[in-house]
Amino acid sequence: MELRLYDTLTKDKRVFTPIDPSDVRMYVCGPTVYDFAHIGNARPVIVFDVLFRLLRHLYGADHVTYVRNITDVDDKINDRAARDFPGLPLNEAIRKVTEATASQFQADVTALGCLSPTHQPRATEFVLPRPDGRADMVTLIKQLIARGHAYEAGGEVLFDVQSMPDYGVLSGRRLEEQKAGARIAVDAHKKNPADFVLWKLSSENEPGWDSPWGRGRPGWHIECSAMSAAYLGDVFDIHGGGLDLIFPHHENEIAQSRCAHGTHAMANYWMHNGFLQVEGEKMSKSLGNFFTINELLTTEKFGGRKWSGEALRLAMLKTHYRSPIDWTVQGLQDAEKMLDRWYDVVGDAPASEVSADVLDALGDDMNMPKVIAELHRQSPESLKASANLLGLLTQTGAQWRANQTQDRSVDEGAVEALIRARTEARARKDFKESDRIRDELAAMGVVLKDGKGADGKPVTTWEIAR
RNA sequence: GGCCACGUGGCGGAGUGGUUACGCAACGGUCUGCAAAACCGUGUACUCCGGUUCAAUUCCGGACGUGGCCUCCA
Known part of the structure; x- marks a missing residue:
C-alpha cells in the first residue's frame, strides 16, 4: 500500500x-x-x-x-x-x-x-x-x-x-x-x-x-x-x-x-x-465544560457516568484528525455501542491479517471515518487484526464486558440469581413474575437479551443499559 | 483588520463531474409468551447566489455562517 x-x-x-x-x-x-x-x-x-x-x-x-x-x-x-x-x-x-x-x-x-x-x-x-x-x-x-x-x-x-x-x-x-x-x-x-x-x-x-x-x-x-x-x-x-x-x-x-x-x-x-469543542462550544473553565482525561475515566462529571479509555479512543478517532471535533456525550455513546457490537462480532476469533481496505483508508492521510466504515465489513478475524492495528479491540470480549459492569458497579452474582429465577418462572409460564424480575433488573440498569443456546434451550445474557 | 480550515440526510461523518459511503437514530418485517437483543429490508442530503459544462454536491467566483491562529492554549 x-x-x-x-x-x-x-x-x-x-x-x-x-x-x-x-x-x-x-x-x-x-x-x-x-x-x-x-x-x-x-x-x-x-x-x-x-x-x-x-x-x-x-x-x-x-x-x-x-x-x-x-x-x-x-x-x-x-x-x-x-x-x-x-x-x-x-x-x-x-x-x-x-x-x-x-x-x-x-x-x-x-x-x-x-x-x-x-x-x-x-x-x-x-x-x-x-x-x-x-x-x-x-x-x-x-x-x-x-x-x-x-x-x-x-x-x-x-x-x-x-x-x-x-x-x-x-x-x-x-x-x-x-x-x-x-x-x-x-x-x-x-x-x-x-x-x-x-x-x-x-x-x-x-x-x-x-x-x-x-x-x-x-x-x-x-x-x-x-x-x-x-x-x-x-x-x-x-x-x-x-x-x-x-x-x-x-x-x-x-x-x-x-x-x-x-x-x-x-x-x-x-x-x-484540529481542535476540539465540547457540545458545540469552546472548552473552557469559565463555561464549565472543561474536562480532563482523568475525569472522563474516573468520575461521573461528563454525561453522568464514567467512560472506558477504549470508548474515548474510538470517539476521538471517529473524526478525521484534521477536522474540528465536537466532543459530545452522544459521540461517546456511539463509540461505546460500536465497541459492544465489534466485541460481539469478534467473539473468540483469533486475529488474522490486517484488511487491505483498512490499510488503504489508513494510508490516505489517516482517513479514519473510511477506516471505520471498512471495519464494519470485515470478518471476525480480520476485524480483530485490523482494529488491533489501531489500538482497538485489544481486550477479550469477556474483559470488555466485565469492565463495563465494573464501571457501573452492578453485582453480577445478584443479577445471575435473578436471571435464574426468571428463567424458572418462564419455564412454568408465570409471565407476571418473569416480567416483574425483568423490571427489577431494568431498574438496576441491566438489560436482558433472550436467545437460544446451541441445544435449543432458552439462554439469557445481559448487559449494562446505556 | 491579516492568515487558515470548514459548511453533506434527524445526528455523527466519508467521498465523487453523471452510478450504494458507513455508523447511530427512525420506519417495516422475522424471531419472541410480550418486549429487548439479534437478523433482513426501507427512506431522507450535499448553506445560498452566479459561472464553466451535455451534466456540479463535486471545478471557479462571490455571499452568508462556523471554528482556529495572529498575547508561550493541543
Whole structure:
C-alpha cells in the first residue's frame, strides 16, 4: 500500500517517503506538565499514536523512532509549584509538580490505549551540554549566534528573524504583515518586533542554569529544536502537534533548527490535528465544560457516568484528525455501542491479517471515518487484526464486558440469581413474575437479551443499559 | 483588520463531474409468551447566489455562517 500524508508546509497530500526506511523518525510536541491533561490534549496523543502504529506496521516495529517531549520548564509550572508547595524550596516544589503531573499523564494516555513513544525526553535534561554529546539548547543557541542568526540584548538572547529570508513559510505569515499588524509588543531591545526569545535571565527565585549569557532559562521553542535533534538528527521525517502550534511554536522551531544546522528543512512532513469543542462550544473553565482525561475515566462529571479509555479512543478517532471535533456525550455513546457490537462480532476469533481496505483508508492521510466504515465489513478475524492495528479491540470480549459492569458497579452474582429465577418462572409460564424480575433488573440498569443456546434451550445474557 | 480550515440526510461523518459511503437514530418485517437483543429490508442530503459544462454536491467566483491562529492554549 501507499502512505500519503498531508503536509501543512506545502499544503498538499504527498506520498510519504522516509529519509531512511530502516529508521523512520517522528517528533510530536508533548505536554507541559503543570496540571492534569484535558481531553483536548488527548487528541494529538491518540492521533499520532495511530500514525506511530501504522509506521511500525509498514516499516517494522524496530525501524520507527517516535519522540514526544515532556516540557518541565515553564513559568506556569513555577506558579503552580509556588502555589501548591509554598513551604518547599522552589526547585524541590517544581520537581514535585512536574513528576506528579508527568506520571499522571503517562497513566492517562496508557488508559487511552497509546503506546509509549521510543523516547520521552524532558526539557530540563537538554538545557546544558550533555555528557553523551546529544544536542542541547545552550549549544544550539551558541551556533545560532555564531552563524549570525541570534544576538544578545537586554538580558536576553533573541532570534533575528530578518536573518532568515523565508521566515514565516509554515504559517503563511510574512514579516511585512506582522509589522503592519502592530499587534506584537514592541520591545526596545528587539531589532524586529517578531524576534523571539532563545534565552532569558532568571531572577533569584526562578529556576535557572548557568550559561555564557548568565544564569537563565530557555525560551519556549528551543527545547523542541534541541530534543528533536538529539534523537532524530538535524532533518527528520514527520513533525506533529496541534493546529495552534503552527504559529509561533513550529514556525520558530523551523527557524532555529534550520539556521543552527544550515539545513533546507527541519522535518519533511508537518502534520497538525484540529481542535476540539465540547457540545458545540469552546472548552473552557469559565463555561464549565472543561474536562480532563482523568475525569472522563474516573468520575461521573461528563454525561453522568464514567467512560472506558477504549470508548474515548474510538470517539476521538471517529473524526478525521484534521477536522474540528465536537466532543459530545452522544459521540461517546456511539463509540461505546460500536465497541459492544465489534466485541460481539469478534467473539473468540483469533486475529488474522490486517484488511487491505483498512490499510488503504489508513494510508490516505489517516482517513479514519473510511477506516471505520471498512471495519464494519470485515470478518471476525480480520476485524480483530485490523482494529488491533489501531489500538482497538485489544481486550477479550469477556474483559470488555466485565469492565463495563465494573464501571457501573452492578453485582453480577445478584443479577445471575435473578436471571435464574426468571428463567424458572418462564419455564412454568408465570409471565407476571418473569416480567416483574425483568423490571427489577431494568431498574438496576441491566438489560436482558433472550436467545437460544446451541441445544435449543432458552439462554439469557445481559448487559449494562446505556 | 491579516492568515487558515470548514459548511453533506434527524445526528455523527466519508467521498465523487453523471452510478450504494458507513455508523447511530427512525420506519417495516422475522424471531419472541410480550418486549429487548439479534437478523433482513426501507427512506431522507450535499448553506445560498452566479459561472464553466451535455451534466456540479463535486471545478471557479462571490455571499452568508462556523471554528482556529495572529498575547508561550493541543
